[in-house]
Amino acid sequence: MTRLAIAINKTRCIGCQTCAFACKMQNNVPEGMRWNRVITEGCDVEDGALGTYPNLSRSYLPIACQHCENPACQRVCPTGATYKDDKGRVEIDYDKCIGCRMCMAACPYNARVFNWNEPVRKPDFNFGDKEVPVRPKGVAEKCTLCKERTDRGEEPMCVRCCPTKARTYGDLDDPNSEISKLIAERHAYVLLEEQGTKPQVHYFE
Amino acid sequence: MTSGKTKIAYAVLGILTVAGIAAWIYQLMGGLGVTGMNNGTSWGLYIGCFMFFVGLSAGGLIVASSASVFHVAEYKKVALPAVILSTACICVAGIFVLVDLGGIQRVWRIITGFNPTSPLCWDICVICLYLVINIIYLVFMTSNKDDADRKVAIVSRFALPVAILVHSVTTWIFGLQLSREGWYSAIMAPLFVVSAMDSGLALLMLVLGGLNKSGWFKTEKKLMSSLAGLLATCVAIDAFLVGCEILTMVYPGAAGAETLAIMASGVTAPFFWAEILLGLLIPFCILVFARNRENMGLVMFASVCIVIGVFCKRIWLLFTSFFMPNVYGAPGIISGSSASAHATGMDVWAVVGTYAPTWVEIVIVIGVISLGALAFLVLCQKLLPAAKTAEADGANAAAEGAAA
Structure with missing residues (x-):
């Protein structure tokens, strides 16, 4: 089996948002949507800080689909549009999506975005990878772990573009992969472990 | 033959229904972006109304079928209007799910791609079954x-469990989602069944009051008082279950207490307190006294309070759990709605959930409810024996009046 995933070194993340925009470019993500966002943890304002001066702290958390082993979104999808593929990625078949948004209610990570309107792009053309399907209005979408790139054997665009090399991509089922070693050595953890979704995306300090 | 007043009612409801259909076509053209929903609060008024109307429907049928199952001869008398009401309400509930879909043209995918782990699939099955049972019930009655x-006695034995199931399964769409603190609770299904019974019964009382006035269907005052007693019991059980749920949420002082704070003093507080007052306290205090149950004015007032109170409950239950994202941090969740497509800079982001229905949603909701009311009136006129004669008399009187 293959379980493709990303591990993110939070100490390296500088909150530059490059991964968020690289994702948007690659995947033809329309206006008003992000598949990947970088939040300033626990803060009401972006680039804010926690604590009282001079004891302040700030940390960034890049968050997208966690490609869970036990995906809540897949469980609730009435039409089977959301599925777990043979490479361990959670994917959406847009032709099957009826836009009920059950998945958005079930996802604990708010990873999904919905095409509320006819998608608007600025500039006004499909700027993404030509292999990435263009989604119509009325369907849900989210990070595909750059399905089209990873199918070609390339790494996801967010991993490729991260200027601080905070992201590592690989196969969790291969014990010799860089990602498996990092997760073991750096005591990586997952987001909202108590939700029981068993995310494949890992974080470490 | 139809009397003047009924004609006016049909005309008004017809116009509202047409307005609703027009708004729905507008929504189909523009996408769900014409509603107030967004990526943070991905369900809105439609789903709230869906929960509400499933409840209204279940209540009526539970009373009607219990009458047959447990041989309560008294209640059998109101079984026919109760089942008509239940049929109209379940259709309304079903329509609310359909107008909420983003891709209704692909809805057949539910059949070809049926996912047995999805509570939405269970709900579609059980609602269809419920509708069929309602229709069979009407035919036999x-x-x-x-x-x-x-x-009728045989059908009622199936109708009662299915009526309880239909509301439980609707609850499980919400109650099985671990990701939403305010929804995930085992008590949710019984709580919904009981609030379905009190709101459904209250609506039935209001409808019986209306039918009495129009002369379409006569209900004895004694029976109304007896139903009011049952209503008081349902309200008390509802209050008990709400109390259990709140205590369990708040006691550990953990995540549940934060959710409760949103309900008790945060964005959904007006709806929460409206439910406690209108849905539970006021009607119980009125209906608990036998003398008040004799007074039809007070009974009707209590019923209106309960229906509004239970609607408020659906609202706070739905939206409280959309307010606070599990992973909190700025800039939060990108809205994705139409309004945000024209917004600039950081305005498209929100750290907490926001939602307000737009005029399109409100017109559609009014239209769907009008359609349900229309269906109810037509069914009553066709199926209630007294309604036929009353209408004929009314029409004759109107004709005589016009001639004079």
């Missing part, structure tokens, strides 16, 4: 054949 009574 209005049948003139000799063995009709026996058939």
Whole structure:
């Protein structure tokens, strides 16, 4: 089996948002949507800080689909549009999506975005990878772990573009992969472990 | 033949229904972006109304079928209007799910790609079954054949569990989602069944009051008082279950207490307190006294309070759990709605959930409810024996009046 995933070194993340925009470019993500966002943890304002001066702290958390082993979104999808593929990625078949948004209610990570309107792009053309399907209005979408790139054997665009090399991509089922070693050595953890979704995306300090 | 007043009612409801259909076509053209929903609060008024109307429907049928199952001869008298009401309400509930879909043209995918782990799939099955049972019930109840009574008794034995199930399954769409603190609770299904019974029964009382006035269907005052007593019991059980749920949420002082704070003093507080007051306290204090149950004015007032109170409950239950994202941090969740497509800079982001229905949603909701009311009136006129004669009399009187 293959379980493709990303591990993110939070100490390296500088909150530059490059991964968020690289994702948007690659995947033809329309206006008003992000598949990947970088939040300033626990803060009401972006680039804010926690604590009282001079004891302040700030940390960034890049968050997208966690490609869970036990995906809540897949469980609730009435039409089977959301599925777990043979490479361990959670994917959406847009032709099957009826836009009920059950998945958005079930996802604990708010990873999904919905095409509320006819998608608007600025500039006004499909700027993404030509292999990435263009989604119509009325369907849900989210990070595909750059399905089209990873199918070609390339790494996801967010991993490729991260200027601080905070992201590592690989196969969790291969014990010799860089990602498996990092997760073991750096005591990586997952987001909202108590939700029981068993995310494949890992974080470490 | 239809009397003047009924004609006006049909005309008004018809116009509202047409307005609703027009708004729905507008929504189909523009996408769900014309509603107030967004990526943070991905369900809105439609789903709230869906929960509400499933409840209204279940309540009526539970009373009607219990009458047959447990041989409560008294209640059998109101079984026919109760089942008509239940049929109209379940259709309304079903329509609310359909107008909420982003890709209704692909809805057949539910059949071809049926996912047995999805509570939405269970709900579609059980709602269809429920509708079929309602229709069979109506057919047998209005049948003139000799063995009709026996058939009604048989159907009622299926109707009662399915009525309880239909509301439980609707609850499980919400109650099984671990990701939403305010929804994930085992008590949710019984709580919904009981609030379905009190709101459904309250609506039935209001409808019986209306039918009494129009002369379409006469209900004895004694029976109304007896139903009011049952209503008081349902309200008390509802209050008990709400109390259990709140205590369990708040006691550990953990995540549940934060959710409760949103309900008790945060964005959904007006709806929460409206439910406690209108849905539970006021009607219980009125209906608990036998003398008040004799007073039809007070009974009707209590029923209105309960229906509004339970609607408020659906609202706070739905939206409280959309307010606070599990992973909190700025800039939060990108809205994705139409409004945000024209916004600039950081305005498209929100750290907490926001939602307000737009005029399109409100017109559609009014239209769907009008359609349900229309269906109810038509069914009553066709199926209630007294309604036929009353209408004929009314029409004759109107004709005579016009002639004079």
